[in-house]
Amino acid sequence: MFSRLRLRALAVLLSCGAIFPLQAASQPEGHFAEQQLRHIATYFPGRMAGSPAEMLAADYLQHQFSSMGYESNKRNFNASYQYRSQDGRLTPGNVTATSVIAARAGKVPQQIVIVTHTDTYLPLSDSDRQHNLGGLTLQGADDNASGLGVMLELAQRLSKVPLHYSLRFVALSGEESGHQGEQDYLDRLKPEEKKNTLLVISLDSLIVGDKLYFDSGSATPKAVARQTRDRALAIARQYGLAATTSGEARKPPAEDLFDKAGFPLLSVRAANWDLGNKDGQQQRAASRHFPQGTSRHQASLDNLAWLDRWLPGRITQRTRTTVKILLPLISELANPKSAI
Template sequence: MFSAACRFAAALALGTGFIFSAQAAASQPGEMASAQARHIAIVFPGRMTGSPAEMLAADYLRQQFRQMGYHSDIRTFTGRYIYSTAGNRQNWHNVTGSTAIAAHEGKRPQQIIIMAHLDTYAPRSDAEADANLGGLSLQGIDDNAAAAGVMLELAERLKGTSTQYGIRFIATSGEEEGKLGAESLLMRMSAAEKKNTLLVINLDNLIVGDKLYFNSGRKTPEAVRKLTRDRALAIAHSRGIAASMNPGLNPNYPKGTSCCNDAEVFDRAGIPVLSVEATNWNLGKKDGYQQRVRSAAFPDGSSWHNVRLDNLQHIDNVLPGRIERRCRDVVQILLPLVKELAKAN
C-alpha cells in the first residue's frame, strides 16, 4: 500500500423527491450542504444502524446521487456490537447496515474516496438509554448529517468535471457501533482496488467543535501529507479560514494525525488518509474528544450522541450561523483540493 501512496505523491507532484441539484451551481459554497444537512437531520432522526431511518437515509442519498447523474447503489453489510443491561449482563446485538456509494469515473484506474458516515449513535447499555444518549430522536446534525451534506455538495459541484482519477462518494453506516461499514467496505475491496485507492478523505463532526482540523493517517507517508493535509491548510489560510492540525499535545496522538473514526480502518491498511473534523485538541485529555470549552450549553464540552444537544434547535440557538459557516468553509477548502488531487481538466 505504501507503494501506491508514493506513486500518488509522485503523480501529484507531476428518495424523497427533495431535490437540491438544480440550484447548487448557482448557490454560494456551503448552501446546498447546510440545506441537505438540515433535511437529513429533520427527516431521518435516529439513523441507528439497521433502523428504518438509517435505511431510508441511505436510499435518500442514493437518490440524490442519481439525480446528479451518478451511478449509485446501496450495499448492505452485517455486524454486531455488545449491549450491557442494568445488571451488567452483556449480549451481542446483530445489525444489518446500509452504505450508499456513488461513482465519478476518471480516465485512470486510481481513485480518491470521499466518505462520511450517515448513522447516529445507538445506546450500548440500559444506562446510556436512561441518560438519553442515542436512540430514535437523535438528529445528529453534528454527528454526522453536516458531513453527509458537505459530501453531497462536493458531488454536485464535481459532477461535470473531467478528472484523471476517479472519485467515490461513500456514505457509510455502522461507524457508531465500531466502524462496521468501513470494515465491510475495505473487506470487499479487491487487492487492485486497494492498491489504486490513492486517498480516503473522511468527514466527521464538522459543527460543534471550536476549531476545524485537517489531519493525516499515522501511516500516511510524509510526501502525501504535504500534498493533502498541508495543502488543505494552505488553501484554508489563503481564503481566511481558520484551520489547523492536531498539535500532538498527547503523545498517544502524534502531531498532525487523527483517530477514532472510519478513516482508521483504511489507515491501518496502509491507505493514505485525510480526516476533516471540528473539535479542540488542546482541551481535556488532548485526545480530540472534548470539542469545546465547557459551558452551560455544553456541560461536558461536547455534544457527542446527546439527544438534547446534537439537534438543530439547540445548535442554532447557542451557535447561530455555525452550521452554514462550517459547511461553507469545508466546501471552500475541499473543492479546490479534490480538483487538484483528482487532476481535474
C-alpha cells in the same frame, strides 16, 4: 403497514430532494451542504444502523447521487453489538446496516475516496438510554449530518468537472458501533481497488468543535501530506478561513481502520486539541450549554434547535468553510499536473 408508510414517506422525501442538485451550482459554497444537513437531520432522526430511518436515509442518498449522474448502489451488511442491562447482563444484537457508494470514472482507474458515515448512535446499555444517548430522537446534526451535507455538495459540484483520477463517495453505516461499516468496506475491496486508492478523505462532526482540523494519517507519506493537509491549510489562508492541524504527533481517532490498512488519509473534523485531551474527542471547553464539552451522541444537544440557539451561525460558517477548502483541493488532486 410499515412498507406502505415507508414507501409513501420515501416518495415525498425524494420528490422534495430531487430539486436540490439543480439548485446547488448557482448557490454560494456551503449553501447546498447546509440545506442537505438540515434536511437529513430533520427528516431522518434516529439513523441507527439497521433502523427504518437509516434505510430511508440510504435510499435518499442513493437517489441524490444518481440524480447527479453518479453510478450509485447500496451495500447491506450484518452488524452486531452487545447490549448491557442494568444488572450487567450482556445481550447480543444483530442488525442489517446499509452503506451507500457512488462513483464517477476518470481517465484512469486510480481513485480518490471521500468517506463519511450516515448512522447515529445506537444505545448499547440501559445507562445510555437513561442518559438519553442515541435513540430515535437523535438528529445527529453534527454527528454526522454535517459530513453527509458536505459530501453531497462536493459530489454535486464535482459531477461535471473533468477527471483524470476517479472519484468515489462512500456513506457508511455501522460506524457508531465499532466502525463496522469501515471494516465491511475494507473487507470487500479487491486487491486492485486497494492498489488504486490514492487517498481517503474522511469527514466527521464538522460543526460543534471549536476548530476545524485537517490531519494526515500516520501511514500517509510526507509528500502526500504536503499535497493534501498542507495544501488544504494553504487554501484556507488564501481565503481567510479558520482551519488548523493537530500536529504530527497527535492523530484523531476517526481514521483508525483506513489508517491501519495503510491508505493515505486526510481527516477533516472539528474538535479542540488545545484542551489537553489525548484522543481529540472533546470538541470544546465545558460550558453551561455543553457541560461535557461535547454534543456527541446526546439527543438533547446534537440537534438543529440547540445548535442554532447556542452556536448561532456556526452551521452556515462551517459548511461554507469546509466546502470552500475541499472543493478546490479535490479538483486539483483529481486533475494533477503530476500524479500524487
